[in-house]
Amino acid sequence: MSLPSAATPPTPAWEAPPRTHRTSSIILAVLGIVFGALALLLVALYLLTALGLPAVAVSAVLALFPLGIVLLAVRWIDRWEPEPRAALWFAFLWGAGVAVALALLVDLGVEITAGAGRDPSLQEFQGAVLQAPFVEEIAKGAGVLILALAARRYFDSPVDGIVYAAVVAGGFAFTENIVYFGSTLAESGASGLGSVFVLRGIFSPFAHVMFTSCTGFAVGFAAQRYRAGGVVVAWLIGLVPAMLLHGLWNAAGFLVDDFFGYYLAVQLPIFLTAVALVVALRRYEVRVTRTRLQEYADAGWFLPGEVTWLSSSSGRRDARRWARGRSAQAGVSMKRFTADATRLAFARQRVVVGRGHLGPSTDEAALLAAVTADRAAMLR
Numbered sequence: 001m002s003l004p005s006a007a008t009p010p011t012p013a014w015e016a017p018p019r020t021h022r023t024s025s026i027i028l029a030v031l032g033i034v035f036g037a038l039a040l041l042l043v044a045l046y047l048l049t050a051l052g053l054p055a056v057a058v059s060a061v062l063a064l065f066p067l068g069i070v071l072l073a074v075r076w077i078d079r080w081e082p083e084p085r086a087a088l089w090f091a092f093l094w095g096a097g098v099a100v101a102l103a104l105l106v107d108l109g110v111e112i113t114a115g116a117g118r119d120p121s122l123q124e125f126q127g128a129v130l131q132a133p134f135v136e137e138i139a140k141g142a143g144v145l146i147l148a149l150a151a152r153r154y155f156d157s158p159v160d161g162i163v164y165a166a167v168v169a170g171g172f173a174f175t176e177n178i179v180y181f182g183s184t185l186a187e188s189g190a191s192g193l194g195s196v197f198v199l200r201g202i203f204s205p206f207a208h209v210m211f212t213s214c215t216g217f218a219v220g221f222a223a224q225r226y227r228a229g230g231v232v233v234a235w236l237i238g239l240v241p242a243m244l245l246h247g248l249w250n251a252a253g254f255l256v257d258d259f260f261g262y263y264l265a266v267q268l269p270i271f272l273t274a275v276a277l278v279v280a281l282r283r284y285e286v287r288v289t290r291t292r293l294q295e296y297a298d299a300g301w302f303l304p305g306e307v308t309w310l311s312s313s314s315g316r317r318d319a320r321r322w323a324r325g326r327s328a329q330a331g332v333s334m335k336r337f338t339a340d341a342t343r344l345a346f347a348r349q350r351v352v353v354g355r356g357h358l359g360p361s362t363d364e365a366a367l368l369a370a371v372t373a374d375r376a377a378m379l380r
Helices: 019-051 053-077 085-114 120-150 158-203 207-223 228-255 259-298 304-310 313-326 328-352 363-379
Strands: none
Touching (some): 019 053, 019 085, 019 158, 053 158, 085 120, 085 158, 120 228, 158 259, 207 228, 207 259, 304 313, 304 328, 313 328, 328 363
């Protein structure tokens, strides 16, 4: 696994990924996004029919607040090694459209098959504590699994699985919040809507994210080490804690009198533990970047000082500030240089851990050429 020397330019065979690979990736991305968008459109039409345009409009505006909080958190988590935007769009549309549609269809099927005569309280408890965690986590987790199987080369660490899971869950929560807000507005008016908004929009914007991130973590971990069968097994394992956490959250509404005390004693520590795990995983990404770029520096592709600032958040901020001081174009080139260098480090990591087959063999040389061009454009 020796590195190409900087004194030897890449051979023409390394210049770019094969066109067929790129074309097929684009086609898959477009088909996935279109499918998710159509599902979201059908869900929107259903909500407009059931709740009416005014209720849906008000609820959608309110639902943007917790969604914005989730997306800002995802941006922070994903900032070191950003995921492709097309994959993130698919993840959001899957959660907001496909997963919600699947959950609604199952709800409808249960209502039809259950029939009349059941205890309404028991039915509500079973739906919230048993059915919802099982159906919704499978529906959301399916989007993460599809991404792991179709775009596995982008899963370089558990962080990537968490990012995709968080976006899927954020999309699902966005549409689900519209349902809850709209239904409450119709039944209880503005006062009831305010209470539900505080609970779902302020106290628990990360509830679904936390549940589905268990699945994302398991998938992201397995994607580094195992083939497709192992990823599927890890997905099934990850669904278990996701369902348990989801059921625990929903059961509190039925079994706990002091919900605020329960929230502080149980849910808040779980959330803080999840945050600590994400921070630790981000540090792992920093270590990978530093280790792999140092190998390229030893081969002459980077200066030691470049590896130092590329391997720290503060160094990257200082470098971008310096570049923007030179010119706007230098700032853009510096941003590209940082992104390409990080992608290069993780492309090398795939080779080192035996996952080189998950990406085209041209990645390394293409990225080396890219960082060279970025550096020249930045200093020009």
